[in-house]
Amino acid sequence: MITKEIFGELFIIVKNKKIRMKKVIITLTLSIVVVILLWAQPKKPLATQQKKSTTTQTKKSTAVQAKAPAGAQASIERGRQTYSQVCAACHQKDGGGVPRLNPPLIKTEYVLGDKTRLINIILKGLNQPIEIDDEEYTNPMPPQQQLTDQQIADVLTFVRNNFGNKASAVTPAEVKVVRAKT
Numbered sequence: 273m274i275t276k277e278i279f280g281e282l283f284i285i286v287k288n289k290k291i292r293m294k295k296v297i298i299t300l301t302l303s304i305v306v307v308i309l310l311w312a313q314p315k316k317p318l319a320t321q322q323k324k325s326t327t328t329q330t331k332k333s334t335a336v337q338a339k340a341p342a343g344a345q346a347s348i349e350r351g352r353q354t355y356s357q358v359c360a361a362c363h364q365k366d367g368g369g370v371p372r373l374n375p376p377l378i379k380t381e382y383v384l385g386d387k388t389r390l391i392n393i394i395l396k397g398l399n400q401p402i403e404i405d406d407e408e409y410t411n412p413m414p415p416q417q418q419l420t421d422q423q424i425a426d427v428l429t430f431v432r433n434n435f436g437n438k439a440s441a442v443t444p445a446e447v448k449v450v451r452a453k454t
């Protein structure tokens with residue numbers, strides 16, 4: 273009904289104003305082009321938006337894999353505190369250690385390796401000559417068993433994801449299991 277009226281009206285205008293057929297065709301073609309453009313426009317950004325969101329999603333998930341899940345991130349922040357209060361005195365703020373006295377915590381097999389062995393170092397300390405980066409360390413490390421399971425999990429998760437290290441988080445449950453065996 274409405275379209276009929278519009279077209280009727282258009283026809284009248286065309287007739288009244290005696291616009292030449294050529295002009296009408298050009299106007300019609302132009303309107304069709306405009307309609308097509310309007311039709312296509314909202315679709316395009318939507319498609320790119322979807323693409324963008326999937327790329328950010330994959331970026332996010334790889335970031336999570338590379339870094340740590342949200343829970344571990346909070347653990348890392350708590351661990352940072354414990355590290356500066358308990359460990360930094362010997363292993364230094366940057367984890368670089370003190371040559372021949374306190375070993376560095378940067379990409380060592382102890383930090384990145386077996387979690388049980390690592391947890392045991394905190395709970396029982398370490399008293400055996402070890403070699404790291406061609407440097408021998410014979411000073412003993414005192415046990416830190418006064419720290420709670422949560423604090424040990426946090427500080428180790430922090431160390432394993434700091435100073436250029438990248439390794440999985442340590443959970444309080446894992447510390448609990450190791451402590452039960454000591």
Ligand code: HEC
Binds near residue numbers: 355
């Ligand atoms: C009083 C100084 C001292 C403190 C405090 C201390 N460490 Fe140590 N740490 C040492 C020494 C010394 C060694 C080497 C022990 C050996 O050779 O037997 C060591 C060894 C280690 C190792 C194994 C070797 C390596 O470099 O990878 C790790 C891991 C470690 N410490 C982590 C920690 C963490 C985490 C804390 C804090 C919760 C801590 N230490 C607190 C002195 C300390």
